[in-house]
Amino acid sequence: MKFGGTSVANLDRIRNAAERVRLEVAKGYDVIVIVSAMSGKTNELVGWVNETSAFYDAREYDAVVSSGENVTAGLMALTLQEMDIPARSWQGWQVPVQTTSAHANARIEAIPSANLDEKFAQGMRVAVVAGFQGVSPEGRITTLGRGGSDTTAVAFAAAFDAERCDIYTDVDGVYTTDPRISSKARKLDKIAFEEMLELASLGAKVLQTRSVELAMRFNVRLRVLSSFEDPSDTAGTLVCAEEEIMESNVVAGVAYSRDEAKMTLISVADRPGIAAAIFGPLSEAGVNVDMIVQNISEDGRTDMTFSCPTDQVLRAEKAMQTAKDEGTINYHDLVADEAVAKVSVVGIGMRSHAGVAAQMFRALHREGINIKVITTSEIKISVLIERKYMELAVQTLHDAFELEKAA
Amino acid sequence: MKFGGTSVANLDRIRNAAERVRLEVAKGYDVIVIVSAMSGKTNELVGWVNETSAFYDAREYDAVVSSGENVTAGLMALTLQEMDIPARSWQGWQVPVQTTSAHANARIEAIPSANLDEKFAQGMRVAVVAGFQGVSPEGRITTLGRGGSDTTAVAFAAAFDAERCDIYTDVDGVYTTDPRISSKARKLDKIAFEEMLELASLGAKVLQTRSVELAMRFNVRLRVLSSFEDPSDTAGTLVCAEEEIMESNVVAGVAYSRDEAKMTLISVADRPGIAAAIFGPLSEAGVNVDMIVQNISEDGRTDMTFSCPTDQVLRAEKAMQTAKDEGTINYHDLVADEAVAKVSVVGIGMRSHAGVAAQMFRALHREGINIKVITTSEIKISVLIERKYMELAVQTLHDAFELEKAA
Structure with a gap:
């Protein structure tokens, strides 16, 4: 949990x-509870670090920032003890949660189960583990990056072969789309790992992407649910393997990403290696290129379009100018359109259903929404459109695929 | 530091x-810095623990409360790095600071120097250590009791054979008495361990008593100084071995303790073992008995007087009533006088100077201050007086022994 x-x-x-932990203990389960810092605490600590040092030592950042979870873990253990439940807190190094040395963004390498197992065998019913943190091979404290407690939870579920991994958050599950945009948004009972992964990376901020990847790899059944609603065994949304989902809509959900920019390099020489010459420098400059489209070549020259987050436009322009100055690429102009958004439909059902793309494009066309760029994967179709049409597009696609109805 | x-x-x-650390590094010293939590933080954490659980698990208390020092240690290391000083933070378990398992009040057992020595050899100039905390043989986090960072500092100074242990606080040294009570109070350049120990235990809250005991045992030269004044090598007060102090007044200082109560058991049977029968139960009830006076016996009965903090009077009365009910002691009445205070003069010079007690009693008598109870040790004379005369008594004794003048 x-x-x-x-x-x-x-x-x-x-x-x-x-109280929710108590209910699971009463059912006979031993429970591992992963806790985040009290909301606001991590931001306060990060603020102090940034104010102290602009280019901080990430090892010290981790030592400072991890303290918020330690406080919650101790308080949760005390609260459970008050309910007569044998509980104790565990900090990352005590478990130990072994991670890489990539401070501030470490990856979990192993979670030896011996220490917790010994205490469970001695009568401990709940291990309260400070999330988001671990310990490096050098014995320094590491953190897993923002939202890392989700990853901690999934990693423990995998390491201890847990029956389930319940992620309590402030939303009561995963929706067919953002309920703030479409009032018809419906909570999903189940969603496949692959779908959740696409939705998470598309900006549905329910779960950290890495936690979903990990859950898929180790087949951990993840349940997303709210800690503010009445507990029940069927609450929330179960994120699970495709095989567990008997019936599903072709499209599971409509996702969006608001702050996208479309960049077009006009009249680039169309020669072998040109893509590497463009996207190598962008990657090195830290630009997260998402969609890429290359126009048909004419007279040995072409236009190259790509999308990236709006706050990376300046960085992209600088990288391209540098490459041009160094003579590794040559282009006529770089045009940035910062008023675009990305809308995507996601669903494992697309694998076996043709015509989803056509249906999507028709629906958008009926509303007069022009599509600027298209990309597709096996279970996802994304389009770049004018930002002002984003909400309309989401609502239109939600209606078109009848997502308000369960399969 | x-x-x-x-x-x-x-x-x-x-x-x-x-900045003060930087000055020492510039002089060529390697430095171990011990930090407390940012002021207020520990109280906040203790408040949360108390609110969560009235009879809390001290192991979880320690896990929660120790987090404040970890934050400061990381921030201090970052601040030093910003000054181009190779520094890193160390939490108790990383050093490791090995303690007993007496959670919330653990004692340091050993501080192996290998880990820090290795990093010093590799170029680290400053080790910033989270004070107040350690790790038990079971691998749980321990704390040393309030004010424990002083003890951490002295223990490190001893373990690493430090040249000096500088305790930066919000006062600029140890005074002949509380400057809020006597405007003539003078800052001492040096004070002997034994004197400091008596002053600390008498309520001069400059240093934790245990830290002074430890400094005396390992002959660690302690300097108490303010972090708010200009740094200089002669600032503050040096707490050191008697032998280092060439000249000193017979009386080093006048201490006081305001919230004392005088308890008198009237007409107790004067028989062998009566003291144990009285003070055994008081000790078990957690009453800190300080002074004890037994009247001359008459007809096989006597009066027994003792002092304790005022907030322990109810506990003492209950313990005595229980002992009476159980028949282990018999007394006519228990009279509590909660309006008394203790005033003491302390000085290693008393060992070789007779007449200090007489001089003290004469001075108090001249002001019409009645002495209720007297106790003496080799280097201290304490009297219990009416609380309303406490400040007058302190001023009178400071004048009588001419403490405003250096030796």
Whole structure:
């Protein structure tokens, strides 16, 4: 059971979360609870680090920032003890959660189960583990990057072969789209790992992408649910293997990403290696290129279009100018359109259903929405459109695929 | 160098403290810096623990409460790095600071120097250690009791054979008495361990008593100084071995303790073992008995008087009533006088100077201050007086022994 920052924001909320743990213990389960820092705490600590040092030593960042989870873990253990549940707190190094040395963005390498197993055998019913943190081979404290407690939770579920991994958050599950945009958005009972992965990376901020990857790799059944609603065994959304989902819509959900920019290099020499010459420097400059489209070549020259987050436009322009100055690429102009958004439909059902793309394009066309760029994967179709049409597009596609109805 | 909570209360103060560290590094010293939590932080954490659980698991208390020092240690290391000083933070378990398992009040058992020595050999100039904490043989986090960072500092000074242990606090040294009570109070350049120990235990809250005991045992030269004044090599007060002090007044200082109560058991049977029958139960009830006086016996009965802090009077009365009910002691009445205070003169010079007690009693008599109870040790004379005369008594004794003048 993993409780995010808003679910442990104060002592009352910690008690509320502990009550949910108590229900699972009463059913006979031993429980590993992963806790985040009380909401706001991590931001406060990060703020102090940034104010102290602009180019900080990530090892010290980790030492400071990890302290928020330690506080919650101790308080949660005490709260459970007050309910007569044998519980104790575990900091990352005590488990130990062994990670790489990539401070501030470490990856979990192993979670030896011996220490917790010994205490479970001695009567401990709940291990409260500080999320988001681990220990490097050098014995320094590491953190897993923002949202890393989700990854901690999935990694523990995998290491201890847990029956389930429940992620308590401030939303009550995964929706067919953002309910703030479409009032017809419907909570999904189940969603496949692959779909969740596409939705997570498309900006549906329910789960950290890495946690979903990990869950898929180790087939950990993830349940996303709210700590603010009545607990029940069927609450929330189960993220699971495709095979567990008997019936599903062809399209599972409509995702969007608001702050996209479309960049076009006009009249680039169309020669072998040109893509590498363009996207190598962009990658080195830290630009996250998403969609790429190359126009048909004419007279040995072509236009190359790509998308990236709007706050990386300047960086992209600088990288391209440098490459031009160095003579590794040659182009006439670089045009940036910063008023675009990305809308995507996602669903494992697309693998076996043809015509989803055509249906999507028709629906957008009916509303007069022009498509600027298209990309597709096996289970996803994304389009870049004018940002002002984004909400309309989401609503239109939600209607077109009848996502308000369960399969 | 140890910096208390007010000396690291915010990022500005941490920078100020780091500046003092920089001066020592510039002189060529390798430095171990011990930091407390930012002032207020530990109280906040303790408050949360108390609110969560009235009879809390001290192991979880320690896990929660120790986090404040970890934050300061990381921020201090970052601040020093910003000054181009190779520094890193160390949490108790990383050093490791090995302690007993007496959670919330653990004692340091050993500080193996290998880990820090290795990093010093590799170029680290400053080790910033989180004070107040350690690790038990079971691998749980321990804390040393309030004010424990002083003890951490002295223990490191002893373990690493430091040239000096500088305790930075919000006062600029040890005074002949509390300057708030006597405007003539004078800062001492030097004070002997034994004197400091008596002053600390008498309520002069400059240093934790245990830290002074430890400094005396390992002959660690302690310097108490303010982090808010200009740094200089002769600032503050040096707490050191008697032999280092060439000249000193017979009386080093006048201490006081305001919230004392005088308890008298009227008409107790004067028989062998009666003292054990009285003070055994008081000790078990957690009453800190300080002074004890037994009247001359008459007809096989006597009066027994003792002092304790006022907030332990109810506990003492209950313990005595229980002992009476159980028949282990018999007394006519228990009279509590909660309006008394203790005033003491302390000085190693008393060992070789007779007449200090007489001089003290004469001075109090001249002001019409009645002495209720007297106790003496080799280097201290304490009297219990009416609380309303406490300040007058302190001023009178400071004048009588001419403490405003250096030896």
